[in-house]
Amino acid sequence: MxxxxxxxxxxxxxxxxxxxxxxxxxxxxxxxxxxxxxxxxxxxxxxxxxxxxxxxxxxxxxxxxxxxxxxxxxxxxxxxxxxxxxxxxxxxxxxxxxxxxxxxxxxxxxxxxxxxxxxxxxxxxxxxxxxxxxxxxxxxxxxxxxxxxxxxxxxxxxxxxxxxxxxxxxxxxxxxxxxxxxxxxxxxxxxxxxxxxxxxxxxxxxxxxxxAAEEEHIVRMGLLASGAAHELGTPLATLAVILGDWKRIPALTQDPVLQEEIAEMEAQVKRCKTIVSGILMSAGEARGESSSQTTVRQFLDTLVQNWRATRSVDTFVYDNLLEGDSPMVADATLEQMVFNVLDNARDASPHWVRLQAQCDADALRIVVTDRGPGFSAAVLRHIGTPYQSTKGRPGGGLGLFLSMNVARTLGGSVVARNRPEGGAEVTITLSLAAITLQDTDSEDHGH
Structure with missing residues (x-):
């Protein structure tokens, strides 16, 4: 199981x-x-x-x-x-x-x-x-x-x-x-x-x-995200039907530029539907449902592949330094935690982002590095607090806040610092015992 x-x-x-x-x-x-x-x-x-x-x-x-x-x-x-x-x-x-x-x-x-x-x-x-x-x-x-x-x-x-x-x-x-x-x-x-x-x-x-206050804040955001995902399902489905109809209109089929733009809009609508489905599914996965077996190396490779396919960055460096491999559960919440850190790095440094993964003793370390302006002193003092962000837009800082709480739930941590040579570095440390797959079936046969 x-x-x-x-x-x-x-x-x-x-x-x-x-x-x-x-x-x-x-x-x-x-x-x-x-x-x-x-x-x-x-x-x-x-x-x-x-x-x-x-x-x-x-x-x-x-x-x-x-x-x-x-x-x-x-x-x-x-x-x-x-x-x-x-x-x-x-x-x-x-x-x-x-x-x-x-x-x-x-x-x-x-x-x-x-x-x-x-x-x-x-x-x-x-x-x-x-x-x-x-x-x-x-x-x-x-x-x-x-x-x-x-x-x-x-x-x-x-x-x-x-x-x-x-x-x-x-x-x-x-x-x-x-x-x-x-x-x-x-x-x-x-x-x-x-x-x-x-x-x-x-x-x-x-x-x-x-x-306790942070966890209550997370629950409220989760409820709002789930409600928004339900509400967005209908308009996205309507947009998909309309775009499908447009592709079959004779006046539009003769214009290759419009056909290319319609295809791009369909791809974006499909991506939005995938994101909405992931939000709804993650609520079930957080209770241990709809999870799938994989390995640590496969999980990271797939995560990086999905992120690169849906984000634009000039140079993305991926260093997988794992010497061994262990079975684990692919969880959408865990994937989204790393996505949040990568998205922050891309926003700060759209030209260059690096992700490095390695195992130290019994922990998995994921290091995300960018060449942006780095964190301000005020943000570093209150790192992980909601709405503390250098982006200057409403709701900023929630990504790192959620990532730190997910890591803490798994017995790990998220540490941010500015690099001496410029840019920022965020290190995600996760306990392998918390994320690896527990084979209960084999234990039951052993009794």
Missing amino acids: NRSPFSKPLQQPVSKASSANTSAGLRNLHQLIQLRWIAVVGQLLTIQATHYSLGLPLPLQAMLSIVAGMVVFNIASLLRWRTRRGVHDVELFIGLLIDVAALTAQLYLSGGIGNPFVFLYLLQIAVGAMLLRGGYIWSIVVVASACVVLLAQHSQPLPLATNVHDGWASPYVLGLLVCFMLNAILVVVFITRISHNLRRRDARLAAVRQR
């Missing part, structure tokens, strides 16, 4: 938006995991400095048990992150709650709000404000505030003088300075990273929305 490359399911904008959210969620979860590892190391260093260096008594067993619990939870979070499944806000919220609970337990065992590291709650709130939305943010604020209130009433005492007038000689002042610097550094580092992740997500979502 022959299948058009356009019959393959396309990735919808909704799934792409979901992918952007999934990627951002995973990166944010990874930031939390890294922050928790820093908290583990920081708590171990603080316990060591307070208990052994300053000689202040601490319940080491209980405090180290809390650190061990954070390590276990962080390992579980790391394993969750490696599954690459989407991360929901509730998971980030639970992780932050556990971090707040661990901090509260450590402060309870080491002086409560008399411990200078009580200001680390502000770091948890700042991270939550960047990661979470709506009620989750205020829930973190309420929980952290409640923990501070509880620590003011209930905590195990720590013999730490809070006289700030002693300056550097006061362990409390040193703890405040360390807590301040730690908060400042971690806020800058992690908030910057999280903001970068969110900006990347927003950029991807904006690209998805732009892609």
